[in-house]
Amino acid sequence: MKKTFLINDILWMTLALFVCIGGLKLGFGTFHQPHAGFMPFLSGLLLGLLALVDLIYGLLNQWKTEKSDKEIWSEIGWGKIIITLAVLFIYTALFSVLGFIIGTILLLLFLFRVMEPRPWWVVLTASLITTGLFYVGFKIGLDSQLPRGILGF
């Protein structure tokens, strides 16, 4: 049994059910006068039916042509992925508060270190130069409205 694909189909069916209920709450209307929930309900129904077909097909042939759970999930550096994502979400949350320059220097310090450890002075120099180049390119060159944050520029 390849649990990955079983769980995948169940999750899609759950989402479909959720969207169908949401669509009905918004109001399906009639075919003559479709309301706001018309399209969400139909899209949810379509997704649910397709996920069900995929599930039945998978159960019947035991997902023979698919990769095994081990092939999909083994040898993944989960630590790096989760930490990278966590740092990116934190950066997003603090982007407006810290501002572009401080936030980005801190983010790059982490990102340049995460793939392979290098001396701190190399990482710091690379972070400062990259942030500076992006600031000049986007803020000054393209007039992007990057947040000023605590530095005020």
Next chain:
Amino acid sequence: MDLIHYLLLGFSVVLEPLNLFYCFTGVLIGTLVGVLPGLGPVAAMSLLLPATFHTTPVASIIMLAGIYYGAMYGGSTTSILVNIPGEAASVMTCLDGYQMARQGRAGPALGISAFGSFIAGTIGIIGMMLISPPLVNFALKFGPPEYFSLMVLGLMILTFLTSASMVRALMMAAFGLIVGTIGLDNISGLARFTYNIPELLDGVGLVPVVMGLFGISEVLLNIERKTKREVFTTKVKGLLPTLEDWARSGWAILRGTVIGFFLGILPGGGAVIASFVSYAIEKRVAKHPEDFGKGAIEGVAAPEAANNSAAQGAFIPLLTLGIPSNVVMALLLGALIIHGVTPGPLLLSQHPQLFWGVVASMYIGNAMLLALNLPLIGMWVQLLKVPYVILFPIIILFCLIGSYSINNSTTDVAIMLIFGVIGYLMKKLSLEAAPMVLAFVLGPMMETALRQALIKSRGSFSIFFTRPISATCLIIALALMVMPLLPWFRRRPGLALEQKETT
């Protein structure tokens, strides 16, 4: 005569210094993102979209279009020298291009790829010039049922060609339709699935979705894979293909051009599919199909020609019908709307300088690309040596700033990260992102067309089958849905590719 008159108008537009500058910038950035794995034309165009707000619509579209077809040129360099496709449309070039490089023939591989791209691109532009005006007259007959059915057909073609499992591709299309319903309802103004988040009232932005699915997910995969890139050759010699190379590639380029152009026009088609199909056909018609995958020059020439002519052909449905045939065209649609230009049948008469300016810019852009990709190949090779540890933080930063600067909203950045995770999981489960994105873009248009058609017909679905254009589209869509059930049709190019990739 009209055609020549309009073409001259186009050249007068593109030869203005500002437009010429944007054309060069576009093709240069296009080549750059094509060469660099992980940052494709979609991400680059999303990123630079806000930068075009300050310029004219013509210059903006010229630059964005240049990024697209420029990436088609640049993508082949990475495929041939590193065996990693710079962007999705260059996947097929890896198969024989890299083998040619291993045999010491990187130069001819790069040369035929650039010349083939140039020939195909030029023929594609001529086709675009000839087909667009008559298509506009045809498009004026379109009402809501026709638009809805055509979009259904587009989605069906894409799901049919891109994935081994049509059911899963359709699931992704349905997911895209759902995401497309988030925000205010176009007709009643009711908020849908917004959960009191004001930023969601306008719907989920295309740029964060695309950057997440294609940019961030790719970075996450690269963090996981720990792949080591090896540039196969440092000194590229003999870029000019020999007479024998030309003899073997000539017909392949022409076939690739024609296949690519027509697949590019089809809603749901595009450069990626065109390169898959042209490679499969080339292998089928070859005298020595056993050479494919071992360094056959036709295996480089055909997909490269196809992806370039498809890139030109894809502009036709957008500029004449207002329907984007792929994700890149969806971005261009967004750019046109932001600049106050509504693409569709009236574009040619209301904004001739834009349409013909873009067409003329493609001629000049293709010539610029030939110069950028052949004499300057050494520079791109050097660029490939930049380690991924340096590239990936920069790619992430591009994505973060790109998604933020559209609305100056951190919610958009969070949405991008969420779609990055979704995209990563989709890739792990071999679920296609392309049908999802196209359905997401077409969803609101489809919904409006469907509801308008039903209101018009007083709730009767017969309106879709009694009008000839609509009925034809739906019958073809239905046929495409049924075809995978037929045993002999299981050997279609998309499936073949997927099997090749998994082995």
